[in-house]
Amino acid sequence: MMWGKIALAMSAFAANSIFCRLALTQQMIDPYSFSLIRMLSGALVLALLLRSTQQLKPNRLHWKGGVYLTGYILAFSVAYVRLDAGLGALLLFGTVQISMALYALYIGEKMTWAKAFGLLLAFSGILILFLPASHAPPVFYVLMMVIAGLSWAAYSVLGMSSTSPVLMTYQNFLWAIPICLLLSVGHFDQVKLHGLGVVFAVISGTLTSALAYVLWYKVLKKLDSLTASTVQLSVPCLALLAGVLLLHEPFGLKMLLASMMVLSGILLLIFAAQRLKHTDHSSPI
Template structure:
């Protein structure tokens, strides 16, 4: 990979890792579902007018808005409000093991010994993380793991669904997710007008950053890299996201860096590396429909 593309890939990783920190700061300033509603609304406004889709693709996009928009992103925002940023970033990476299990069950993909070891190590890492002080209650753990499951189900749907351009997919999923998340905000959150009036740079900055930088700029750069290079040379870079998110959480938010997080995080990352890294002849570059968790 040329140095320019490597630097672009690393820039995307930084954007996605910082996205975890921004969400954590944002949900402290604005109710998470309200923030998520505004984020989806902005993404839809910026992408949908320029990325039309066919009518027969709309039911698929509506289904994906439930699993990817509501289940994954909404629970991610809520979970990060109750867990340390680095711990949240590590737990959300469990979407990869979940996706592997779903692919074996529903797509009849072969697991193999290397990926099996990766699954075992990943889940062992979650057990270690859950036993540490960074998760004071089971609720953040459950929310973040459900968020990861939502991401995994979404990857299965994307793999089996119609071929839709990544930014079109992001825009229309956001559009269909707006009423779902807005309804959740109306039911479970209160004082919306006061929250909007009193929100500061952290809340509005989180809306802007998660919509523009994470969803549009990072995705645009990422899929450009996937078009120019083999998937197996690009995707392993995502292993750096939780590592960098943990470090940023420690530096910017004062998160702890204890033995449980180091050991559990290492197990999760090594396990995921065994799942996604492939050893053998280089494959030709191809485009991937896989969405990131950022």
């Protein structure tokens, strides 16, 4: 059951990349409007899921989640204005992987040889798939994607302590809206709003963001930090495969090999984590 939830969440995250690329690269919408509509529509659909009107009020305890969510969504959108899909995905999930792995070591999670090999195999697959870059990207947009990765890593770590995924995700979105508006000041002259771009932003906000984040928060409670970060390395592969099928992007042997390495590394890491958990439970006290 957990495997299916993980696969669904990762597929939704990959779909976000597709929607964002379609909307921004074809100039259907500007990144600030895309981010804000994504947050507004996400907050609305989550509000409909909450049973009590009392829960709809902002809670000061969740302002950090709003900051992390804004950092991810806004920086992600701005970066994809100029970065190509492959390099952007490498920067994003490479940053997530490294930062969450360092956090796992910091809090004292066990690093076994199987975990280390799974991590190395998955990350090597990402490197094979996306390097070398075809051109040197602008430093500003590289920095934006790194900020997006750090923000998403922090958002994922925060979700590991969630007791009510729907409520916590709603509060995160609620706090993200005014923060995003504040950061968008000075960019209102760049507003572009075309029908299809708005549709992509709404779908991204409701289905592949808000509902997917609730699912991700539920899954996170059963994963350690290292496994959670490595699982997300599947997203660039899924996004590229979707690009091949939907956007007619080229597919080659390198992509196939790299995707197999990433998925194999993920399976090894999850297996190692479950085996370690089973060993700890079966050990005498």
